[in-house]
Amino acid sequence: MMVSIALPKGRLGNKAYSILQQCGYTVSELMDDSRKLVFENAESGVRYFLVKPSDVAIYVEYGAADVGVVGKDVLIESGADVYELLDLGIGKCRMCVAAKEDYVEDTGRATVVATKFPRVARDYFMATNREIEVIKLYGSIELAPLLGMSDVIVDLVETGTTLKENRLKVTEEIFPVSARLIANKASYKFKEREINGIVAKMREVTEK
Amino acid sequence: MLIDTRLLPKDERTYLELGALYEKQGYALYKMKKFEEYSLYLDNKNFLGSGSVLTFQGFGGRLMALKPDVTLSIVKNARVPDDDCLRLYYRESVYRTERGGTDFKEINQMGLECIGALTAEDVRGICELAAESLAHIDSEFVFAVSHMGYLSALLDECGVTEEENRKRVTECVRARNAHDLKTAAGEGADVGRLAEILTAGTGFASALSLLTELSRGEGTRAAAEELAALYSTFADKPYSERVRLDLSIVNDVDYYTGIIFQGYVSRVPKMILSGGRYDGLLSRIGREHGAMGFALNLGELNAFYPRGKEAE
Numbered sequence: 001m002m003v004s005i006a007l008p009k010g011r012l013g014n015k016a017y018s019i020l021q022q023c024g025y026t027v028s029e030l031m032d033d034s035r036k037l038v039f040e041n042a043e044s045g046v047r048y049f050l051v052k053p054s055d056v057a058i059y060v061e062y063g064a065a066d067v068g069v070v071g072k073d074v075l076i077e078s079g080a081d082v083y084e085l086l087d088l089g090i091g092k093c094r095m096c097v098a099a100k101e102d103y104v105e106d107t108g109r110a111t112v113v114a115t116k117f118p119r120v121a122r123d124y125f126m127a128t129n130r131e132i133e134v135i136k137l138y139g140s141i142e143l144a145p146l147l148g149m150s151d152v153i154v155d156l157v158e159t160g161t162t163l164k165e166n167r168l169k170v171t172e173e174i175f176p177v178s179a180r181l182i183a184n185k186a187s188y189k190f191k192e193r194e195i196n197g198i199v200a201k202m203r204e205v206t207e208k
Numbered sequence: 209m210l211i212d213t214r215l216l217p218k219d220e221r222t223y224l225e226l227g228a229l230y231e232k233q234g235y236a237l238y239k240m241k242k243f244e245e246y247s248l249y250l251d252n253k254n255f256l257g258s259g260s261v262l263t264f265q266g267f268g269g270r271l272m273a274l275k276p277d278v279t280l281s282i283v284k285n286a287r288v289p290d291d292d293c294l295r296l297y298y299r300e301s302v303y304r305t306e307r308g309g310t311d312f313k314e315i316n317q318m319g320l321e322c323i324g325a326l327t328a329e330d331v332r333g334i335c336e337l338a339a340e341s342l343a344h345i346d347s348e349f350v351f352a353v354s355h356m357g358y359l360s361a362l363l364d365e366c367g368v369t370e371e372e373n374r375k376r377v378t379e380c381v382r383a384r385n386a387h388d389l390k391t392a393a394g395e396g397a398d399v400g401r402l403a404e405i406l407t408a409g410t411g412f413a414s415a416l417s418l419l420t421e422l423s424r425g426e427g428t429r430a431a432a433e434e435l436a437a438l439y440s441t442f443a444d445k446p447y448s449e450r451v452r453l454d455l456s457i458v459n460d461v462d463y464y465t466g467i468i469f470q471g472y473v474s475r476v477p478k479m480i481l482s483g484g485r486y487d488g489l490l491s492r493i494g495r496e497h498g499a500m501g502f503a504l505n506l507g508e509l510n511a512f513y514p515r516g517k518e519a520e
């Protein structure tokens with residue numbers, strides 16, 4: 001039975017494909033520089049879709065793909081009701097609250113938070129009973145506090161270099177992030193053997 | 209004039225076929241109003257799994273709601289005989305949001321409820337009817353069973369006692385996430401057995417022997433025995449390999465107490481049937497009865513079984 005796999009376009013997708021390649025799920029043309037979005041290898045029983053990283057969880061939740069590789073950040077933000085079968089240990093970083101180096105919280109008013117992850121930000125601040133106002137941005141989040149648009153940002157921090165170069169600092173760490181292998185719950189019911197086969201092989205490669 | 213039922217939309221045909229099946233098993237059709245007082249849903253928000261309810265002002269200023277769920281109305285209004293069970297089936301529209309969205313949907317639902325002095329035979333009979341319902345819709349189906357009593361007792365045995373940790377571990381179980389279990393369980397808990405269950409297959413026989421092997425206390429042992437009795441019910445069925453034991457199926461532990469289940473058909477990429485034993489709901493509203501039932505989302509079917517093109 002063919003298993004369809006949604007991979008995020010870009011660096012994380014390339015790393016995930018390299019693991020899948022080591023497991024024997026190779027599709028030679030996938031790494032070619034083409035505009036194709038669907039790649040299939042009937043022999044190894046897999047079909048790959050290349051999709052925007054933030055859409056992987058949606059493709060899997062709606063059953064367009066049986067399994068997918070997605071960052072924990074995107075997974076939590078999407079709220080997708082899917083199985084999370086494996087921590088691939090790649091694409092490691094941290095979801096953090098960051099602010100200007102001299103930032104001191106004004107507890108007398110709502111904190112303004114700029115972020116690509118409004119759900120994560122709301123859940124985190126709500127858990128500590130802090131009132132916030134969220135500004136949703138799609139990129140260059142670090143600019144927001146520098147221009148006085150927000151007090152803090154909620155964003156991914158890998159090495160911290162971007163923050164440092166912009167005189168920002170991490171004030172709170174929310175959760176560690178890495179790539180996860182997810183599966184559609186209905187697909188898993190009908191392709192359990194095949195999907196568990198992929199999980200077992202990927203576990204073997206990632207735990208080496 | 210005779211009507212060829214094969215030409216009916218899938219939801220209509222399913223309703224007619226399953227209605228006949230349920231009536232043959234002693235269930236009577238139950239019709240109800242489209243709305244209830246809002247307070248009924250407010251008090252049982254966790255049973256609904258969502259707080260989103262469409263409300264309106266009723267006569268005399270009472271706050272009313274379009275039904276987001278049928279079971280609560282039946283449990284509240286139905287008269288249950290003292291020494292037997294009330295057996296009902298229904299087809300109703302419910303109104304709620306889905307997938308964490310903000311838009312309300314009218315959901316075309318069919319289901320049955322059995323409330324009263326439930327016996328073990330009743331429980332097995334309802335599971336059988338749920339599996340038969342799926343088989344009527346599509347021969348390619350999976351009926352997956354779990355047991356809230358087993359999970360709850362296993363969490364106790366593993367030392368996951370704090371409510372916040374139990375919630376986090378339950379979320380991991382629901383996502384078949386064995387890698388974050390340890391962090392979710394907190395210090396002092398040993399969730400190795402839970403991880404073993406989550407990473408094993410769901411074939412009923414093998415999963416049952418694993419659950420039995422990992423039982424250490426009375427709670428898990430009793431639940432495993434109930435599951436074993438259920439398995440014997442299905443042993444001779446032609447679809448027995450389609451019945452699975454999957455502990456990742458989890459419902460709210462305050463409402464659901466025993467066997468719970470979900471149903472899938474291969475064409476629909478989401479769950480279409482769910483149900484289980486919900487004695488907890490009745491005790492929360494001050495009633496002593498046992499109760500079990502299931503609901504089937506008929507509205508999902510037509511998109512995946514287009515009229516006249518089912519063979520494709």
